[in-house]
């Protein structure tokens with residue numbers, strides 16, 4: 177009801193919320209140097225508003241939103257060498273990875289049923305040591321054992337280690353295209369070769385790299401193949417709310433074949449294939465807006481700038497005699513003393529450390545050259561007596 181009192185109350189609540197938000201650190205400030213999300217496109221925010229009351233989880237009332245989702249899956253399928261493509265918009269990489277392993281389980285159980293196999297297995301998945309922590313959650317959630325495969329010096333998965341971990345309990349092998357700490361791309365072709373003939377589900381986690389690698393290829397960077405062009409890749413996670421420039425939350429999961437997992441829900445008059453029952457169609461609308469607005473050219477230019485800025489930072493660090501790891505994507509790792517790291521954090525820089533102790537920076541689209549210059553100036557000041 178619109179009364180004077182309600183209007184005042186509304187204004188007060190919004191002021192309270194703005195005050196809370198003042199405590200948050202925003203991407204525009206330029207201090208966030210280790211997030212995999214970024215400031216979304218304005219058009220994505222607008223798109224979300226149009227669909228603010230639509231639940232993508234209820235097919236009876238979201239025909240338009242479902243069409244949008246299909247179009248997004250088709251577009252990203254084309255990008256990842258898959259036509260026709262199946263899949264969903266999700267809330268992000270974690271949900272996509274969960275759904276992928278659920279699908280691997282559904283297929284394994286189906287195959288066992290069809291072939292009359294009675295022996296119970298203790299399901300296991302093989303994930304590189306560099307895998308995202310969502311796989312540890314999957315283990316807890318689904319009661320699946322996660323076997324961690326060893327890694328090579330370049331932080332990619334070691335194929336021999338994967339081979340040695342495969343046994344009758346293995347239901348899926350996971351490869352990563354752009355791992356969280358280093359941006360390294362696993363040898364997905366090698367993994368596919370290992371899985372071939374063993375009826376093993378191969379999932380590629382390209383939550384971060386999915387919206388980068390195809391556009392690096394267009395600029396003739398020598399980066400590994402990772403997509404459905406490789407026979408044997410069953411599903412791919414790719415996140416629009418990372419380098420896809422969409423609003424949070426938005427992930428995507430694409431399947432080569434129509435997924436088998438679903439539950440029947442009589443009150444929704446049909447099958448439900450998602451993980452979340454209720455899902456914001458605004459995420460799909462935002463994704464559609466980004467894909468249409470940027471197109472391949474727009475994404476290529478965004479990736480070009482991120483890589484140029486990564487190189488700019490790398491060169492600046494080298495000039496300060498700081499040891500860096502050669503970046504594959506827009507993630508840069510380097511070696512500085514703990515005291516200097518702590519000083520940078522005290523100064524307000526949002527940076528992070530990898531499990532191996534490197535300082536890790538992710539150069540996202542919100543990070544501009546001016547921010548990097550400022551960061552390098554602080555580093556120079558702090559390391560001048562080294």
Ligand SMILES: Cc1ncc(COP(=O)(O)O)c(C=O)c1O
Pocket residue numbers: 212267268269270271273308310352354355356381382383384415427
């Ligand atoms: C490779 C990879 N997979 C999965 C995820 C999880 O994504 P989200 O945080 O959207 O759940 C991340 C997040 O950083 C990631 O880097």
